Amino acid sequence: MTLYEIKHEIAHLASAELQTPDPEGTLWFFKELLGMYETHRSGASVYLRGYEDPYLWSLKVTEGPVAKMVHAGMRVSSPEALERRAAVLAESGLPGGWMDGEFGYGHTYWFHTPDGHEMRLHWEVEHYHAHPTMQSKILTRPSKKPLQGIPVKRIDHLNLLAADVTPVKETFEQHLGMQTRERLVDGPVEHGAWLSSNLLAHELAIMRDGHGARGRMHHIAFFYGVQQHNFDAAEMFRDYNVMIEAGPDRHGLTQGAFLYVFEPGGHRVELFGDPGILEREPDFDTKTWTMEDIDTVTAIGGAGLPRETYFTYGTPPV
């Protein structure tokens, strides 16, 4: 299959599992402040979803010694797409294999990126069906909007750190058909790549790790879709002593309205105030930004991203 033919094999980002040393604080953050619903508990893990997440969970919070992303899951576009992507990944020599038994997700192919991040591909999923008292009158919404915090609708995107961006980017491009919509370069060095397989500007970003570490996460993002919510959330975070790193402002790259905070377990979480640019062209050109435009790349309004944290901090911390 050509790259044009495989470009819709990945449907969307579905889920992520975060390990936290402070499960009480992390769950307070996601449930009370971001209004995510708890759908299940098992062992050291709690499963959460936003009110427009379609499946049983989009965020699994697991107690553990350090803050780190354990895995992230993407849904493929058909059972055949899963077989095809698994075959290509197995052929590539990257560590991987079939697994079963994750709550809410069926037969799954897992693999490691060249930097060591664990990714999973699913076709079989369990959709969320709300109790009749919690069903929304809006038919495209799987459950009522919750009454607490400033509730997020759904998982939006994932930003991974890599010691070397290019091989990770190429894995998602060549084996999964994802497209690099934008990238940031410093001379010959690729500093970041923003990839998608659908209308969204990005569902996966890979940025160069300032410490040269491998397999870390920069941030996970959840979607509001309303820019004002980022300001409302900033007020809430300020009042409840959640550390704000940057924003609210708008990135030039992806055009996304951002707000970055640190949840009590140590993960950087982004609130995404709107979808950013939507890509409709089948033959768009990848846009390449250079360091001369870094101010526009990071924040159109000039909020800036603090160098002492934004370009070095990730989870697990080093």
Ligand SMILES: [Fe+2]
């Ligand atoms: Fe982001």
